[in-house]
Amino acid sequence: MEVFRSKSAVRAQLADWRPAPIVLVPTMGFLHEGHLSLMRLARERAGASGRVVASIFVNPTQFGPGEDFDSYPRDEARDFDLLRAEGVDAVFAPEAGEIYDSKAQTIVETTELAKILIGKLRPGHFRGVATIVTKLFNIIRPDAAVFGQKDFQQLAVIRTMVRDLDMDIEIIGAPIQREADGLAMSSRNVRLLPEDRAAAPVLARALDEAETMAPTGITASRLRSHVRARLEAEPRARVQSVDIRDAATLAPVSGPLTRPAVILLAASFGQVFLIDNRVVHPAQEVS
Secondary structure, rough: EEEEEOOHOOOHHHHHHHHOOOOEEEEOOOOOHHHHHHHHHHHHHHHHOOOEEEEEOHHHHOOOOOOOOOOOOHHHHHHHHHHHOOOOEEEEEEHHHHOOOOOOOOOOOOOOOHHHOOHHHHHHHHHHHHHHHHHHHHHHHEEEEEEEEOOOOHHHHHHHHHHOOOOOOEEEEEEEOOOOOOOOOOOHHOOHHHHHHHHHHHHHHHHHHHHHHHOOOOOOOOOOOOHHHHHHHHOOOOEEEEEEEEEEOEEEEEOOOOOOEEEEEEEEEEOOEEEEEEEEOOOHOOO
16 A cells, blocks of 8 residues: 655556546545445445545644644554555545645635535535545546545535536445444544443434434424434533435425435534434335
């Protein structure tokens, strides 16, 4: 496995590998089984002749003031061992100065999607995401890129960006990977205090209940109220948002469900911000 720190070095290697397919998996490191499932999906897409490239970069521009950029977990040596074991061909792990010029003026933003849901809770977050992903796409020039569906809105932002900017890149969404108790795998989970870790699976339990209730004809507002009440009953959960949106467009949903909808949760447990989601279906789609 090759490790590259500079844009010029990774570009030179990728030029030698082409025209073999290149599949990119962008990460912020501190890898877990969820990330490794993305690498396997990337290998499947790349095929026997293709190359899988992972990036590890804790992107400062997607963290707001007072967020956990400095405390975000990092363990590069462990990450490299895990990626090597998965047969990843190359890792691009630059320093911030290699990515961001101090005189840079250009940003990338999906103007509407960036302002709703998590974007409303974390202003500027998706501008940072769209900008770094665009830069990675320009550096690596992949044929395809794999992203986890746990960050449902992020995946929607990236798909929209690729469509709007005519990027010839296939975007692959990978299913959420969960711990045995249902908690969605996240690099932030390691920062949970033991009592918060015990409480955090309430997110998955609330989604399980919502998935069962969705085909009954319940309205979106009543379903939202039930999920919020379920979360608020957990004393250690500080609920940030509970939203139900059209799964295809992220448009608001009202009345009984008639199309697949996504329930999007955000809550803090102590100092750790967690998200989760579930696509649910109305009765006519379940039967």
